[in-house]
Amino acid sequence: MTGKDLLRAERRILIEENNAKLKRNNEKEKGKGRREERESEKGREQRTGSKEQGTRNRELGSEGGLMMLSKKERAEKIASIQNAPVSLENAIRQLNDAQLDTPYREGGWTVRQVVHHLADSHMNAYVRMKLVLTEKHPTLKPYDQNSWATLSDATMPITHSTAILKGLHARWTHLLERVPESAWSRTAFHPENGEMTLEDLLTTYAAHGENHVSQITGLRKARGW
Numbered sequence: 001m002t003g004k005d006l007l008r009a010e011r012r013i014l015i016e017e018n019n020a021k022l023k024r025n026n027e028k029e030k031g032k033g034r035r036e037e038r039e040s041e042k043g044r045e046q047r048t049g050s051k052e053q054g055t056r057n058r059e060l061g062s063e064g065g066l067m068m069l070s071k072k073e074r075a076e077k078i079a080s081i082q083n084a085p086v087s088l089e090n091a092i093r094q095l096n097d098a099q100l101d102t103p104y105r106e107g108g109w110t111v112r113q114v115v116h117h118l119a120d121s122h123m124n125a126y127v128r129m130k131l132v133l134t135e136k137h138p139t140l141k142p143y144d145q146n147s148w149a150t151l152s153d154a155t156m157p158i159t160h161s162t163a164i165l166k167g168l169h170a171r172w173t174h175l176l177e178r179v180p181e182s183a184w185s186r187t188a189f190h191p192e193n194g195e196m197t198l199e200d201l202l203t204t205y206a207a208h209g210e211n212h213v214s215q216i217t218g219l220r221k222a223r224g225w
């Protein structure tokens with residue numbers, strides 16, 4: 001897997017998640033739930049409008065303050081972020097150095113690189129979310145994750161990154177659990193992904209952790225480790 005493939009895979013997570021959200025939203029619209037009934041006529045027009053326009057609004061990410069996740073769905077994603085360090089610890093338990101230096105699939109990152117990448121990515125995610133919470137429509141900074149994964153620190157023992165993730169995710173969870181309802185629709189501009197809400201970031205990174213953990217557990221299963 002080349003660097004470009006990895007970037008594409010990351011984008012695919014986003015797109016798949018967004019598609020799932022769109023589908024859920026369409027189902028909600030069909031159901032005309034209580035929430036929709038509470039919305040003003042104007043809000044409903046924005047929401048349903050022409051199909052194309054309605055879809056576009058949602059793709060742009062909650063413009064007009066539309067909430068796309070239920071509280072329960074959001075809580076599940078926060079729980080996923082809370083559990084990620086433990087899931088990762090379980091996934092890498094008792095792997096030796098040779099195993100850690102095995103690509104999770106041909107041409108892909110090694111398990112060690114994946115672990116360090118999770119720390120890199122989630123440190124960026126934490127900073128991005130704090131920018132969204134404290135600035136008006138900030139521009140988020142992309143980074144070349146594949147180059148980061150080939151810097152010298154990606155060869156260090158993984159305990160350095162699992163320690164980061166443990167502390168980071170504890171703070172991240174504390175922060176997310178206390179985000180005011182109104183703040184989930186705060187927006188940022190991502191130069192590669194376009195408009196994103198705080199909620200979009202939550203969805204992206206909950207899936208991100210799960211995805212990389214399953215790469216490791218998938219490798220272990222395939223190898224019988």
Ligand code: NI
Nearest residue numbers: 010117121208
């Ligand atoms: Ni990733």
